[in-house]
Amino acid sequence: MKILIKTIFLLFIFTNISSADLIKPNTNLGPFEVLMIQLNSLKNNNKPYKDAGIEQTWEFAHPNNKEITGPLDKFKEMIYSENYKILISHENSEITILKEDKDISIFKVTVLTKNKEKYYYIWQIEKVLLEGSFKNCWMTTNVSSPKYMGEVI
Numbered sequence: 001m002k003i004l005i006k007t008i009f010l011l012f013i014f015t016n017i018s019s020a021d022l023i024k025p026n027t028n029l030g031p032f033e034v035l036m037i038q039l040n041s042l043k044n045n046n047k048p049y050k051d052a053g054i055e056q057t058w059e060f061a062h063p064n065n066k067e068i069t070g071p072l073d074k075f076k077e078m079i080y081s082e083n084y085k086i087l088i089s090h091e092n093s094e095i096t097i098l099k100e101d102k103d104i105s106i107f108k109v110t111v112l113t114k115n116k117e118k119y120y121y122i123w124q125i126e127k128v129l130l131e132g133s134f135k136n137c138w139m140t141t142n143v144s145s146p147k148y149m150g151e152v153i
Contacts, residue, residue, distance in 0.1 A: 022056050025137035031105035031125040034060050034138045035095065039109065042079075042087040053088070054079050062126060062139035083145045086113050103127045105138070112152060119146035 023029075023037055038057045045053030058066075058075050069075045078084060091112045099106040103126060110120045122144040128134040 022052075022059050025060055025128075025134050025139055027136045029138060031100070031107075031138045032095070032097075034125055034140065035107055035109070035123060038140065039087070039093050039095075043090050043093070045088045051076060057140075060139050062128060062141045063130060063132070063134060065139070065141050084143070086111060086117075086119055086146055089114050091116075098122070103129065110149070111146075116152045118149040118152055120149060121146055 025034075029037070038060055041053035041056035043053070045051060047053070054076050055072065057079070058070075058072055061069060061075070066075075069078055079088065091114055093112070094110040096108040096110075097105070098108055105125045107123045107125070108120055109123045110118060112118055122142075123140065124142040125138050126141045128137050128139055
């Protein structure tokens with residue numbers, strides 16, 4: 001029930017965002033909400049403009065992660081690489097919580113691609129403990145390479 005309420009809340013957020021707005025990290029969003037924002041953004045990557053989903057996903061990259069994957073243009077190249085382009089315009093996803101504690105959450109994210117192939121990622125989201133504007137916000141620190149699970153008929 002809790003997940004259903006969060007999903008409805010996120011659908012409401014996505015249907016009320018103008019083309020110029022991106023959801024910004026804030027302390028009111030938990031790790032599950034951050035993951036859903038990123039997955040839904042990548043699923044609808046080119047709405048309301050080209051690569052809006054990648055830009056939204058970038059907003060929730062942990063500052064330590066941005067040092068490795070950034071700047072934004074480099075991050076876009078990474079998302080379009082073989083390992084992550086699967087996430088762009090995927091058909092659906094399923095989330096399994098592997099670990100949850102006060103500073104870190106780890107999820108198994110199973111993705112069905114537009115080509116009817118299934119993959120999974122291990123997606124890690126951590127609370128920012130550094131001083132600054134993102135302190136205590138949940139942000140992505142790591143996304144594994146995909147693991148192929150087979151085709152779906």
